[in-house]
Amino acid sequence: MEDNIKKEIMKIKSELFEKKEGIRDIETLANKEIDRDLATDFTDFSERELESLLEENISFLNEYVDPLPDLTSITSHRKIIGKPIVWIKRALFKIAGAYFTHILEKQKIFNQKCADSYRILRLHQKKHREKITRVEERIAECEVRLGIVSKKIEELEKKTGADSR
Amino acid sequence: MQNFLRILASLKDGSPNALAEFSDEIKKISISKGIQAAYNCLMHAEVVLNMRKPRLAIYDHAFHFIGGAQKYGLSLIHALQKNFDIHIIANKDIHHQDFLRWYDLDLSDCEIKIIRLPFFEEKNVVHLDPAQVSKSDGNPFHAISRESGNYDIFINNSMNEMVYPLANISILICHFPERRPKTYFYADQYTHIVYNSRFTAGWIEKKWNLTPHKHIYPPVDMESGKDKLQKKSKTILSVARFEPEGTKRQREMIEVFLTLKQEYPKIMKDWKFVLVGGSPSKNTYLSGLENMIDQNPGHNVQLKINIPVEQLKSLYRESTLFWHLCGLTHRDPSEIEHFGMTPVEAMQNEVVPIVYDGGGLREIVDHGENGFRVRSKAELLDFTLRLLQEETLVRALARNAHKKSLDFSRIKFEERVRTFFDGLISHYESPGTSS
Numbered sequence: 001m002e003d004n005i006k007k008e009i010m011k012i013k014s015e016l017f018e019k020k021e022g023i024r025d026i027e028t029l030a031n032k033e034i035d036r037d038l039a040t041d042f043t044d045f046s047e048r049e050l051e052s053l054l055e056e057n058i059s060f061l062n063e064y065v066d067p068l069p070d071l072t073s074i075t076s077h078r079k080i081i082g083k084p085i086v087w088i089k090r091a092l093f094k095i096a097g098a099y100f101t102h103i104l105e106k107q108k109i110f111n112q113k114c115a116d117s118y119r120i121l122r123l124h125q126k127k128h129r130e131k132i133t134r135v136e137e138r139i140a141e142c143e144v145r146l147g148i149v150s151k152k153i154e155e156l157e158k159k160t161g162a163d164s165r
Numbered sequence: 166m167q168n169f170l171r172i173l174a175s176l177k178d179g180s181p182n183a184l185a186e187f188s189d190e191i192k193k194i195s196i197s198k199g200i201q202a203a204y205n206c207l208m209h210a211e212v213v214l215n216m217r218k219p220r221l222a223i224y225d226h227a228f229h230f231i232g233g234a235q236k237y238g239l240s241l242i243h244a245l246q247k248n249f250d251i252h253i254i255a256n257k258d259i260h261h262q263d264f265l266r267w268y269d270l271d272l273s274d275c276e277i278k279i280i281r282l283p284f285f286e287e288k289n290v291v292h293l294d295p296a297q298v299s300k301s302d303g304n305p306f307h308a309i310s311r312e313s314g315n316y317d318i319f320i321n322n323s324m325n326e327m328v329y330p331l332a333n334i335s336i337l338i339c340h341f342p343e344r345r346p347k348t349y350f351y352a353d354q355y356t357h358i359v360y361n362s363r364f365t366a367g368w369i370e371k372k373w374n375l376t377p378h379k380h381i382y383p384p385v386d387m388e389s390g391k392d393k394l395q396k397k398s399k400t401i402l403s404v405a406r407f408e409p410e411g412t413k414r415q416r417e418m419i420e421v422f423l424t425l426k427q428e429y430p431k432i433m434k435d436w437k438f439v440l441v442g443g444s445p446s447k448n449t450y451l452s453g454l455e456n457m458i459d460q461n462p463g464h465n466v467q468l469k470i471n472i473p474v475e476q477l478k479s480l481y482r483e484s485t486l487f488w489h490l491c492g493l494t495h496r497d498p499s500e501i502e503h504f505g506m507t508p509v510e511a512m513q514n515e516v517v518p519i520v521y522d523g524g525g526l527r528e529i530v531d532h533g534e535n536g537f538r539v540r541s542k543a544e545l546l547d548f549t550l551r552l553l554q555e556e557t558l559v560r561a562l563a564r565n566a567h568k569k570s571l572d573f574s575r576i577k578f579e580e581r582v583r584t585f586f587d588g589l590i591s592h593y594e595s596p597g598t599s600s
Contacts, residue, residue: 005176005184006216012191013207020200020314026307026329029314031199034329034354038346044371048497049345136494143543144421148428151550 054122061115067104069093169194169206173213201314205333208317212594219590221249222278223320224309224328226293228255231267233383233506234340237361238322240384241338243270244579245586251275254312256282256293269386280308295325295344304349317593326352334589341365341503342372357589362504362525379585382528384578385570387510389482399436401549402484402516404477404507405491407444407451407470412500414490414521415440415454419466421542425549426464432553437465439484441477444470478514485559486552487511487536490545492521502526512536512570515563519548529573535565 020029027034042053074089076082169190175183187210195203212219223242228235242251253259253275261277264270284305285293298305306327313319314331321328322338327349330337337355342365344350352358358377360366369377401422405413422438444451451470458466469476489508492501501524508518508529520526522538530536537548552559571577 002179005214008184008188009207009210009214009216012188013204013211016191016195016200016204016207020204023200024311026304026310026331029199029201029311029331030329031202034351035349038350040345040347045345046497048500133494140417140542143541144424144546147543147547148424 051125054118054125058115058118058122061111061118065108065111065115067107067111068101069097166206173210176210177214201331204314205331209333209593212317218248218250219317219593220252220315221245221318221320222252222254222313222316222332223322224254224313225322226256226295226306226325227323228253229257229259229263230292234322234324234338236268236270237340237383238320238338239264239268239270239272240575240578241320241322241381241582242275243272244582246272246274248586248590249318252316253277254309255279256285257291278312280312282306282308295327298327298348300348306349318589321355326350330355334593339365339369339377341499342369343499345372346374359585362528364501364525364528365503368498381578381581381585382573383504383506384575385506385509385513385573386575387478387481388513388570388574389478396483397485397515398483400480400484401436401438401486401488402480402511403438403440403442403488404480404510405440405442405489407442407448407454409445409448409450411450412491412495413442414493415442416450416457417493417542418488418490418545419454419457421546421549422466423461423464425546429550429553432550436553437467438488439467439469439480441469441472441480481511481514481516484511484514484516485563486549487516487518487520488545488549489518489520489526490539490542492523492526493541495523498524505529508536509570509573512566513574515567517552517559517562517566519545519552529569530566531569535562535569 023029042050045053071090071093074086074093076085076089078085172183172186172190176187191203191206194206208220211217221242223238225235225238228239239253242249242253245251251272251274253272255277256279258279259277261271261273261275264272282293282305284298284302288297295306304310304327306325307329310329310331313321313328313335316332318334318336319330319332320336320338321330324340324343326337326344326346329351334357335355336357336359337352338359338361339352340361342352346352352373353375357379358369358375359379359381360369360377361381361383363380366377366380369375403415403418405415407413407415418440419438426433426436440454451468454468458464458468469480487508489502489505491505495501501521504525505520508520508526511518512529512535518530518536520530520536520538522532522540526538530538532538539545539548552562
């Protein structure tokens with residue numbers, strides 16, 4: 001192949017490589033949106049997957065039980081006037097908060113009950129699971145014993161049949 | 166892209182003005198489809214014009230551990246070394262001597278590239294777990310996504326769908342789809358999904374709603390050779406990791422063996438049960454098994470932990486039966502063998518397998534022809550008892566087992582890999598076909 005073609009391709013490739021290395025964002029490189037919100041259908045989840053999902057949801061509920069605002073989360077990125085802005089915001093929150101608190105207090109109680117109910121259900125489910133495991137083990141043992149007894153009966157029948165002849 | 170391929174074909178044929186057209190087309194592509202797309206076109210052109218061998222990279226976030234999945238990926242590139250310029254991408258230090266020692270694979274012609282991920286380096290973890298990454302973290306694996314765009318073919322061997330492929334040809338090797346499509350899920354962006362068993366393929370369809378492309382069974386190479394096979398001893402063998410959760414069901418197998426010993430002492434005279442496997446240093450499940458054996462002395466149950474390969478080979482050569490109950494009372498399909506390498510290893514040494522009837526094991530053992538498949542401890546006991554009393558049957562099944570095991574040899578694996586990649590690359594090297 002001609003040298004000039006090789007050189008031209010190497011040159012363009014080198015330029016593109018430099019540009020490519022300067023791009024950090026994958027979506028720019030891929031030239032499309034790559035992250036999507038994927039809906040999950042739980043109906044065909046396995047037992048272990050459902051348990052894991054339940055634990056995740058319980059953790060989430062516990063974290064978000066209290067709908068009342070946390071005043072320490074009010075901040076400002078501004079350097080000089082940031083502090084007075086935060087002070088004013090917190091003061092306004094306290095005044096308005098007196099009105100919202102009695103509504104949100106009921107919501108907090110409701111949330112706590114929901115979170116507690118999930119935890120109770122999870123515990124209940126764990127105990128059932130343990131029971132089922134014990135029952136399965138007993139069934140397995142019974143199957144083994146039944147197999148042994150059947151074989152011994154067969155042997156006896158053969159022996160009895162042979163003796164009678 | 167069709168226009169680009171037409172111009173590339175003209176360039177290859179030596180048409181005048183083709184070079185100028187080519188440069189213009191690259192500029193147009195970089196504007197309309199982005200820099201990576203234009204770069205990919207140039208990569209493609211270099212291969213079509215025979216300027217270099219195709220560049221291939223394989224990535225696994227667990228290359229620094231010994232594992233079946235890692236052996237699969239490395240065996241795959243071992244088969245391709247002559248025709249590709251290969252890079253092995255890892256996140257932790259790894260050396261060619263490690264691959265030689267662990268898998269007997271000489272990959273010294275492949276360059277190793279270590280890309281550390283700050284997200285995991287800061288946590289100071291040895292095992293990089295994708296499940297630790299949440300949406301608020303930003304995707305730490307995008308460092309690998311960016312690197313993938315420097316190759317003609319990028320292979321993701323790592324059971325990690327968080328790597329977005331930017332190469333012209335991208336292959337996701339799926340050993341089993343553990344995760345549901347969730348945060349940073351890109352399995353559907355790969356041009357090909359390769360799977361290790363029909364069982365795995367079924368779950369790719371169910372969990373990911375994707376149809377995988379290519380089936381290649383893992384390579385198994387524990388064959389001793391006819392001249393090395395010893396006279397079989399009265400040994401039942403099990404080879405499986407001693408997982409802390411007990412998913413390989415060693416406890417259940419020991420229970421069956423002890424029942425056989427107690428109920429059929431004459432038939433079971435001189436028979437021993439040897440359980441071989443790897444284990445982490447602290448393992449309460451393994452301690453439980455040791456207690457169980459101590460409480461039932463004189464029944465000849467032996468545990469052999471983390472033994473060298475040569476000792477394992479010797480056990481395969483002398484054993485008569487092989488038990489494998491992984492999958493019994495499973496609560497998730499990931500607890501069943503996706504394939505089952507150790508039963509194949511046993512079959513390669515004429516050891517008759519009795520395995521759980523589920524998962525990839527159904528593709529290895531044909532019930533009644535080259536072994537048995539069982540669904541309970543009772544069935545395991547039943548079929549074992551039968552074999553202990555029918556030597557002729559054992560010999561026939563052992564011969565058939567060996568014959569079946571040849572389907573899973575390293576030679577067959579490498580043939581299938583080369584056929585698949587030859588097809589991919591001949592398509593890639595021909596201008597007039599799409600990238």
